[in-house]
Amino acid sequence: MSFASDAKIVIDSLIDFYDESFNQSKKVTNLIPMEDLIEDLSLGSFLTEGGLTNEKLSEFMTKYLSHSTRLHHPSFIGHQCAVSHYSAALGSLIDAFTNNVTSIYEMGPSAVSIEFFTINWMLEKVGWIPAPANLNSNNGLKNFGGGVFVNGGSFGNLTALLVARNKIAPEVWATGNPSDLALLVSSESHYSVVKSAGILGIGKNSIYQLETDSNGKILPEKIPATLNRLLNDGKRPIALVANACSTSVGIYDPLDEIAEFCKENKIWFHIDGAHGASALLSDKYKKCLKGIEKADSLVWDAHKLLQTPSLCAAFLVKEHYNLDTAMDHDASYLFHEREQQGIDFIQRTIECTKSGLGVKLFFVLASIGEKGLQEFIDKQYDLAIQSYNFIKEQKDFECPVFPRSNILCFRIKGTDNTQLKIRNQMVNEGSFYLTSTEFKGKRFLRMVFISPNTKIQDIHELIEQVREINFEINK
Numbered sequence: 181m182s183f184a185s186d187a188k189i190v191i192d193s194l195i196d197f198y199d200e201s202f203n204q205s206k207k208v209t210n211l212i213p214m215e216d217l218i219e220d221l222s223l224g225s226f227l228t229e230g231g232l233t234n235e236k237l238s239e240f241m242t243k244y245l246s247h248s249t250r251l252h253h254p255s256f257i258g259h260q261c262a263v264s265h266y267s268a269a270l271g272s273l274i275d276a277f278t279n280n281v282t283s284i285y286e287m288g289p290s291a292v293s294i295e296f297f298t299i300n301w302m303l304e305k306v307g308w309i310p311a312p313a314n315l316n317s318n319n320g321l322k323n324f325g326g327g328v329f330v331n332g333g334s335f336g337n338l339t340a341l342l343v344a345r346n347k348i349a350p351e352v353w354a355t356g357n358p359s360d361l362a363l364l365v366s367s368e369s370h371y372s373v374v375k376s377a378g379i380l381g382i383g384k385n386s387i388y389q390l391e392t393d394s395n396g397k398i399l400p401e402k403i404p405a406t407l408n409r410l411l412n413d414g415k416r417p418i419a420l421v422a423n424a425c426s427t428s429v430g431i432y433d434p435l436d437e438i439a440e441f442c443k444e445n446k447i448w449f450h451i452d453g454a455h456g457a458s459a460l461l462s463d464k465y466k467k468c469l470k471g472i473e474k475a476d477s478l479v480w481d482a483h484k485l486l487q488t489p490s491l492c493a494a495f496l497v498k499e500h501y502n503l504d505t506a507m508d509h510d511a512s513y514l515f516h517e518r519e520q521q522g523i524d525f526i527q528r529t530i531e532c533t534k535s536g537l538g539v540k541l542f543f544v545l546a547s548i549g550e551k552g553l554q555e556f557i558d559k560q561y562d563l564a565i566q567s568y569n570f571i572k573e574q575k576d577f578e579c580p581v582f583p584r585s586n587i588l589c590f591r592i593k594g595t596d597n598t599q600l601k602i603r604n605q606m607v608n609e610g611s612f613y614l615t616s617t618e619f620k621g622k623r624f625l626r627m628v629f630i631s632p633n634t635k636i637q638d639i640h641e642l643i644e645q646v647r648e649i650n651f652e653i654n655k
């Protein structure tokens with residue numbers, strides 16, 4: 181048993197896994213009943229006897245990977261999960277082995293420095309002021325941005341609402357929630373926003389949904405009426421949450437106009453850019469995010485469009501102070517002389533122990549450069565438009581909206597149930613891994629172009645297969 185030989189076994193099997201996915205000699209999914217898989221992987225005997233090394237490790241890897249979803253496969257057009265770049269995966273391994281907790285600088289100086297540096301890089305992309313590396317000598321510079329990596333966009337949204345609530349009702353920490361807190365959210369917002377509101381004790385009845393157009397985009401001219409309704413109910417809005425982009429069909433809200441409204445009405449503006457904020461790296465597509473710098477906070481997942489393994493989500497604020505004081509009212513020590521070196525992230529998150537999330541992102545960034553990521557995003561967004569143009573020509577298919585990101589929804593003429601049956605059959609056969617979503621009361625098939633290996637020819641093939649399955653089930 182040795183680290184070197186076992187590591188070689190693992191890496192060799194991952195290389196095979198990649199090659200089989202890339203050249204499509206294996207299917208994208210290989211679903212079998214769970215009870216059979218528990219048996220097949222010999223989980224019980226490893227538990228009692230141990231011995232996951234050498235030959236047994238090699239056998240185990242083969243079985244494990246043969247029932248793993250192949251994200252690098254051209255037929256993976258499923259969930260919004262990054263297709264890991266191998267460099268980022270190595271970053272993950274380094275982080276796992278060193279296990280340097282990033283909550284405090286002294287526990288993981290390299291990992292914390294990378295988190296600080298990478299967060300600053302993201303702040304600059306948004307158009308916010310990066311934080312100085314030495315807070316003790318910041319010369320009174322107060323309005324710089326701040327951020328932290330958290331374990332997912334959902335956690336980021338929860339943190340955002342917490343920060344926004346603290347701004348309007350800091351007494352919460354002593355006396356609990358007042359009963360008049362409310363939220364303005366897009367009717368197309370991710371379910372984690374409503375869930376976060378629930379966790380924070382802001383009931384469902386205090387969530388005021390903003391009207392959207394046929395594309396699912398917030399209608400700015402309708403916001404005042406919704407705000408008036410909220411105020412007439414005797415409530416106070418803690419924040420307005422917009423999408424960049426929406427989860428279902430990938431549409432960006434008009435951020436610039438919404439920002440103006442929030443500024444006039446002194447409402448915290450949070451942008452849920454979990455999926456689509458990565459377009460900031462693209463010269464071609466960053467116009468979707470016009471006005472993003474006018475927001476107060478932003479969630480931006482690296483584990484979606486930045487080829488970074490789960491999880492690595494940035495929660496960013498325009499003014500660091502709002503984050504640094506949101507969960508710790510005595511955070512003043514941050515801004516005074518202190519004896520320890522570096523910066524601690526612990527007061528910025530709900531979590532205590534936290535891994536080196538930024539290391540994974542930094543590794544892909546340092547491997548292919550900003551330019552590599554930019555080209556990747558351009559290519560994936562372009563592919564959505566190409567696919568849209570192709571599907572539009574097919575008389576028996578329709579798309580609900582023109583794509584503004586790498587997400588594209590479509591359906592074959594027929595019932596909602598037909599769409600679901602087609603998807604189920606494809607996933608069970610392993611021909612394509614795609615999802616489905618409901619949008620404006622109708623069921624659609626949904627593609628997320630996240631694998632760098634998917635090409636337009638794969639989408640031609642997909643449409644042909646959808647037709648064939650549709651023909652079969654209607655026979």
Ligand SMILES: *Cc1c(COP(=O)(O)O)cnc(C)c1O
Nearest residue numbers: 332333334370425427452454455
């Ligand atoms: C994916 C997504 C989330 C949730 O992020 P996780 O990292 O999966 O927790 C939230 N909002 C939007 C708009 C998303 O696309």
